Amino acid sequence: MARDSETAVLEVENLSVELGIGGRWVRALNNVSLSIRAGEALGLVGESGSGKSLTALAVAGLLPDNARVVGGSIRLKGEAVLGRSEAELNRLRGRALAIIFQNPTTYLNPLLTVGAQIAEVFEVSPELLASEGGGRLGKRERRERGWRLVVEHLRLVHIADPERVARQYPFELSGGMQQRVIIAMALIRRPSLVIADEITTALDVTVQAQILSLLAELRASIGMTLLLITHDMGIVAQLADRVAVMYSGSVVEASDVASLFAEARHPYARALLEAVPKIDGNETLLRAIPGGIPAITNPPPGCRFHPRCPRAFGPCAHSVPAAVALGDRHTVACHLYRDGPA
Amino acid sequence: MRLLGYIVRRLAGLALVLLGVSILVFVLLRGMPGVDPLSAYITPGLPMSQEALKGLRGELHLDQPLPVQYFYYVADLLRGDWGYSRTAAQPVIQALLERLPATVELAVAAVLLSTAIGVPAGIVAAVHRDRAPDIAVRVVSITGISFPVFWLGILLQLVFFYYAGQLGLPTLPSRGRVDDLDALTNPLAPVTGFYLIDSLIRGNLAFFASALAHLVLPAFALSLIGLATVVRIMRASMLEVLRQDYILLARSKGLPLRTVLLRHALRNAITPVLTTAGTTLGILLGGAVVVETVFSWPGIGRLAAQGILNNDAVLVVGFTLFVATMMVLVNLAVDILYAVVDPRVRY
Numbered sequence: 003m004a005r006d007s008e009t010a011v012l013e014v015e016n017l018s019v020e021l022g023i024g025g026r027w028v029r030a031l032n033n034v035s036l037s038i039r040a041g042e043a044l045g046l047v048g049e050s051g052s053g054k055s056l057t058a059l060a061v062a063g064l065l066p067d068n069a070r071v072v073g074g075s076i077r078l079k080g081e082a083v084l085g086r087s088e089a090e091l092n093r094l095r096g097r098a099l100a101i102i103f104q105n106p107t108t109y110l111n112p113l114l115t116v117g118a119q120i121a122e123v124f125e126v127s128p129e130l131l132a133s134e135g136g137g138r139l140g141k142r143e144r145r146e147r148g149w150r151l152v153v154e155h156l157r158l159v160h161i162a163d164p165e166r167v168a169r170q171y172p173f174e175l176s177g178g179m180q181q182r183v184i185i186a187m188a189l190i191r192r193p194s195l196v197i198a199d200e201i202t203t204a205l206d207v208t209v210q211a212q213i214l215s216l217l218a219e220l221r222a223s224i225g226m227t228l229l230l231i232t233h234d235m236g237i238v239a240q241l242a243d244r245v246a247v248m249y250s251g252s253v254v255e256a257s258d259v260a261s262l263f264a265e266a267r268h269p270y271a272r273a274l275l276e277a278v279p280k281i282d283g284n285e286t287l288l289r290a291i292p293g294g295i296p297a298i299t300n301p302p303p304g305c306r307f308h309p310r311c312p313r314a315f316g317p318c319a320h321s322v323p324a325a326v327a328l329g330d331r332h333t334v335a336c337h338l339y340r341d342g343p344a
Numbered sequence: 345m346r347l348l349g350y351i352v353r354r355l356a357g358l359a360l361v362l363l364g365v366s367i368l369v370f371v372l373l374r375g376m377p378g379v380d381p382l383s384a385y386i387t388p389g390l391p392m393s394q395e396a397l398k399g400l401r402g403e404l405h406l407d408q409p410l411p412v413q414y415f416y417y418v419a420d421l422l423r424g425d426w427g428y429s430r431t432a433a434q435p436v437i438q439a440l441l442e443r444l445p446a447t448v449e450l451a452v453a454a455v456l457l458s459t460a461i462g463v464p465a466g467i468v469a470a471v472h473r474d475r476a477p478d479i480a481v482r483v484v485s486i487t488g489i490s491f492p493v494f495w496l497g498i499l500l501q502l503v504f505f506y507y508a509g510q511l512g513l514p515t516l517p518s519r520g521r522v523d524d525l526d527a528l529t530n531p532l533a534p535v536t537g538f539y540l541i542d543s544l545i546r547g548n549l550a551f552f553a554s555a556l557a558h559l560v561l562p563a564f565a566l567s568l569i570g571l572a573t574v575v576r577i578m579r580a581s582m583l584e585v586l587r588q589d590y591i592l593l594a595r596s597k598g599l600p601l602r603t604v605l606l607r608h609a610l611r612n613a614i615t616p617v618l619t620t621a622g623t624t625l626g627i628l629l630g631g632a633v634v635v636e637t638v639f640s641w642p643g644i645g646r647l648a649a650q651g652i653l654n655n656d657a658v659l660v661v662g663f664t665l666f667v668a669t670m671m672v673l674v675n676l677a678v679d680i681l682y683a684v685v686d687p688r689v690r691y
Binding site: 096 | 600
């Protein structure tokens with residue numbers, strides 16, 4: 003992983019997080035490692051409760067009060083995220099990161115106009131309002147430039163009437179429009195990393211498709227680095243370069259998208275791919291993975307997937323498999339591969 | 345102009361509420377068993393002939409069926425004839441309006457004080473939930489609401505007027521709206537009836553200082569009625585809002601905590617506090633009876649207390665209608681404030 007550090011925008015190494023549930027601490031993330039290079043899109047996939055969103059919150063330094071980091075490191079643009087004061091974190095978040103959340107209707111403040119909420123970014127990043135030469139502008143010029151930038155970015159996310167929408171309140175917009183607004187808000191300061199957390203789950207299917215193609219287009223046009231959190235393998239195939247599969251708080255396999263789709267190694271990753279419904283074959287039944295994701299309050303010993311794993315054998319029930327490198331940036335955490343490539 | 349349409353619609357609703365209140369008050373006035381409404385119009389002990397009584401009864405339409413009487417009653421109310429108060433020795437409406445500014449000044453000062461203390465205290469408690477500042481705020485506010493207001497008023501007078509005077513410290517006045525001497529040496533021609541506002545308009549600073557000093561103790565005593573509620577509601581509402589997704593998004597932008605709290609959380613959390621403050625204001629406008637009596641404050645509450653002690657039914661019923669009207673108006677004002685704060689209400 004060391005060779006990634008020059009180009010990596012995000013590096014998470016052996017991150018472990020515990021949650022306080024019912025008066026005790028339970029392990030919610032277990033030695034999670036991820037890295038994303040500039041311009042890359044990493045899909046982080048897994049079922050609900052696998053720890054995808056918690057990982058994203060940890061990266062942003064926004065873990066809830068009942069969570070604590072018990073090990074590992076997170077570096078954003080080479081700067082450590084963990085162990086920083088709230089003020090330092092605010093500066094880092096403002097410079098380096100933007101999150102697009104799951105449900106647009108609840109993530110916009112109902113009492114502020116869309117334009118005002120986007121323009122808040124300028125308070126954190128006043129340099130966006132500097133003149134072309136970098137000089138400080140007068141108050142009126144800054145207002146005009148801010149307004150122009152807001153309108154410009156609403157147009158960038160294909161909002162037809164940006165001047166009007168900027169003056170509207172969130173409740174006057176549809177869910178898809180609100181999600182576009184949040185995307186515009188995320189992009190306006192060109193963050194080093196954009197985290198997109200299940201951004202289409204709350205939207206209609208047709209709107210989902212529009213938002214996904216918008217993201218693909220923006221990736222190409224402004225070259226953003228993306229951490230794409232989803233449970234949908236189809237979205238990964240469409241948008242991501244690399245993929246990390248999470249199961250019950252651990253990354254079980256990470257590789258480039260093509261290799262994973264061609265030849266997933268971890269039994270869970272395979273099962274996940276097989277569970278994607280296909281419309282070309284004659285199959286009418288949806289394939290499901292037997293069993294359910296274990297409760298983090300009472301996880302099974304050993305590999306957390308072993309009770310559901312078709313290929314479980316001797317060591318799986320009592321020893322946690324470590325990540326094994328299978329080639330260039332391809333790792334898998336499974337006892338089947340503990341002696342290198344099988 | 346959606347806001348204007350909203351206000352017009354609310355005013356129409358207001359008329360209906362007042363109609364209901366007037367019916368209730370009328371039933372109270374005429375329906376009280378064993379009380380002949382005529383007795384409010386005759387001087388006890390002064391002999392009157394049966395014919396004269398009958399004539400008076402007819403003149404006052406008291407020989408008509410109740411619905412007809414109600415019609416005359418409302419017509420009188422609308423003309424501003426609310427009856428004559430024996431206690432104040434003047435018409436009820438005049439007695440109330442004359443004393444209203446004193447009560448409004450005191451009630452508004454008390455509500456402003458409880459909001460000015462309660463809102464920041466509630467925010468601090470919510471942000472430091474279950475830690476020392478939160479516990480301190482909760483203990484103090486519970487203690488505050490546990491004191492009976494009349495007792496607290498007397499205690500305040502004792503400490504800041506009597507004991508402070510004994511020790512030669514500066515004292516705060518314990519009775520009335522203004523010092524008689526100040527009022528004599530720097531007389532104030534009324535404009536609105538509110539001493540603080542009028543003295544500022546007239547540039548009469550000596551009068552202003554005296555009126556302000558007189559307001560401190562009663563306003564503080566009265567503010568404790570609403571303070572604990574404001575703190576508790578602000579804290580609960582803030583905790584609720586801080587859990588919302590848009591707060592997480594605001595934080596993810598890198599906005600400082602102060603901005604997140606004041607711009608994003610406070611505006612969303614303040615609406616329940618507005619209701620509380622409005623209701624408290626309504627209650628204080630009508631029910632500052634105890635504090636006005638303890639501090640000899642010449643407002644409508646003290647007048648009502650005197651009316652009750654004097655069996656002055658006309659005054660007491662007039663007072664009830666008056667207070668109900670004010671309560672309704674205050675609620676309307678709160679609803680309009682809602683619409684100003686929250687654009688979704690206007691639709």
